[in-house]
Amino acid sequence: MESFKAIVIKENNEKITYNLESITLSNLSEGEVLIKVAFSSINYKDMLAIQKNGGVIRNYPMIPGIDLSGTVVSSADNQFLKGQKVIVTGFAMGMSHTGGFAEYARVPAEWVVPLPNGLTLKDAMVFGTAGFTAALSILSLQKNGMLVKNSPKILVTGSTGGVGSIALQILSKIGYKNIIALIRKENQVSVAKSLGATEVIFASELGENKKALNKQNYHYVLDTVGGDVATTLIPHIYYGGSMSLCGNAGGIKLSTTVLPFILRGINLLGIDSVNVPIENRKSIWKRLANEWNISETTLSREISIQELSKTIDAVKNGQHLGRTILKYLNH
Template sequence: MDTFKAIVVKEEQEQIVYGLEDVNFGNLSDGEVLIKVSYSSINYKDMLAVQKDGGVIRNYPMIPGIDLSGTVVQTTDDRYTEGQKVIVTGFALGMSHTGGFAEYARVPGDWIVPLPANLSLKDAMVFGTAGFTAALSILALEDKGMDIENNPSILVTGSTGGVGSIALQILSKIGYKNISALVRKEHQIEVATSLGATETIFTEELGKQNKPLKKQRFDFVLDTVGGEIASVLIPQISYGGSMSMCGNAGGIKLTSTVLPFILRGINILGIDSVNVPIENRGHIWGKIANTWNISQTTLINEISLLELPDTIEKIKNGRHLGRTIIKF
């Protein structure tokens, strides 16, 4: 095969355009391992990658896609063998290094996680970057004292999106019973409840950010949106509680006073899924594949590369639910 299909993002006349093209192996970035891609997934960051001034891609042309699962077809890294099934998420994939929205990808061996035994290539991308981020968020909150035995009050924002929908399901599966889901629209209530939420709260019910301290309402918050919502929630976190933060769909600005931190001792936990050391990733994917495996119940939509623009628009306009994966 001399050519194969890929989504390519370009800059033309100061505009960003993207579409399906025939490319060759010379168009791929350098790396020791060539992978035949089976699945990729679509994340909020992938939507930003195809926008002007999205802040994800700076050099064009580029193949986007920040994660993938597939099979090794060629390798000069003796840690891997031809025919081995693998996962790649984060690092520079789909940003400065050609990514997962292509039938083939070439990556450094140091970015690869062998597919765990109890996970299929499809299931790996049902989780993808979103699931990996959800797992990191839960682990960070549990490290700060979130424990099933204490029956804490937990709020998940962006609850029907990629990270939030998986977080709800994992929390419910492992035994948490007091899980609130933040929703914006009526039709999201049924979705959030089906994913494991025991209560749904509309964003307007959080009130305004008009006091430095408000009624202590949530022990732990798994925030996926940032911005004004995160700012409104900080004064409502209970004494000694924590909020993990992993997204910026609601904006990058955070407004607060020092009082919730010095009078209630709350913690803000930054979650980065891009540069997690490779030696730590196997453990996390192991939990995802076993005790935290909710791949069979996740709200997913499976598409082809040709259908990608429609999903991108849904994410951009806030109309996307659950997870969308690309099958090659």
Template sequence: MNTFKAIVVTENNDQVSYGIEIVNLNSLSDGEILIKVSYSSINFKDMLAVQKNGGVIRDYPMIPGIDLSGTIVHTTDSRYHVGQEVIVTGFAVGMSHTGGFAEYARVPVDWIVPMPENFSLKEAMIFGTAGFTAALSIMALEKNGMDINKNPRILVTGATGGVGSIALQILSKIGYKNIAALIRKEHQLEVARSLGATDVVYVEALGEQNKPLIKQKYDFVLDTVGGDIASVLIPQISYGGSMSMCGNAGGIKLTSTVLPFILRGINLLGIDSVNVPIENRGSIWGKLANEWNICQSTLVREITLEELSQTIEAIKHGNHLGRTIIKYS
């Protein structure tokens, strides 16, 4: 433990770069819990973290990685013990607090979730922030009227990415039968169907946003991309329907009129997975570990820390499918 490997993001002469470095415990941020990391996962936000002006990391050097699962090797808090398996996602991990792209991580005690029963360290990171966000999105939509018994028309955007692919599988597993997947590329079609989509829609088929209200095509939309895609879909949501929004890969601007909201009573549901109170996280992870556990069918690739840059580039250029997790020895 004297030294160990980590990805370190640095800034020199206004240029941002990253790579594997040998670091020690003094390189880690403060916290009551020291964790030997077993797995981490790679998210869109992690790709942004290693880019210039990515908006994730502002102080350098920094160890990125917004997710991790592992085993406690030291604790100053009596509520937890050495050898206990835990999950850490969100809060400032991998942003302003050193994160999961390292063999060890140190975090505040109030950021950790004890591992649910019948759930493995690997399964926790197959879900990671992406799965946690997918769960929050589905829960928000169901709270706002999405009901299996009503056979609603559901559209999932970014359907073969991290959040979208897990959302498709969960929706299918719990019994929804009318799930459309929004995709951009031909090779994503069979992937989307294999994940549980009953229909596939290409982005080009959505049309342009040129009318404040158009045909009501979808009762509920689980949006993971934002931007123009979300803007085009708002006028297509049916009366009383809802759209959850959790991502900005398609841009941060949203263009709409008030008409879908005041004439059709639709709802936009903002989804934040970063600052969910710790007291609420255990029940969500428990649901993912049990009735919503789709790990056996998830499209997942396991890599080493040395292979990270390949996945970062795939996410950056829109060529990444499903989930990629990092396994530490």
């Protein structure tokens, strides 16, 4: 191919800009597998990537996009064949390695996951990094005692965003009955309940974090926000309960005491979706393709690459609901 379209982020006079440009394969980072991209998706991290001092991209120019699904065009690694459908999420893609917001991507073979039976290329990006992170969070909480048979009270923060909305649906699908969604706005009530929440609570009802130990309200917290929200919720977790942490939209700092941990045995479970070993990725994607597959009911919409800026602004301003899938003209 002579040229193709990509979103390219540049730094000019300390200002960050991004535009749709025509590029060639020489503009892509190195890797064994060349992929014709069918879909990508918009994540909070993608929004940060195009902000000055966003902490995602350090070297310019760069093609953002931490997710993609598509078809192998060529591969120097014999485990992937021309025409094979694949998924790539995380690692350095869209950060220091050219990413998924382009019609073609080239990546190392060890980053590539074969598309499992049960998922389409679009389904894979309905999940994307958000769904993958939601699955990691749920698995981590389950390993720490979150069992359906115990009917635990589970609070999900950021419940109408990418990770939270998928977490609500998976939890509901696999049988949990006491799922509380933390929301901020009235219009999110019906959305959260449609996604599987059995109860909603407004962030304004949490109060301030004034006590080292508070009334025990939640057995498990799946937190996607961080900051003051996570700080306020820790003293509300039951004895022996756990909180998974996967996001920083609410800030990167926690201001707490040791008391919830040494007097109630609470666990904080860090969730990283970037550097998960490839074999673990395959098993998680297989689960998402089968018993945890909620792709058909997920709150999602499709946009073209030309419509990207509006969605980025919505994510930045906290007005984005569910998942937005980027569809390419070459699909």
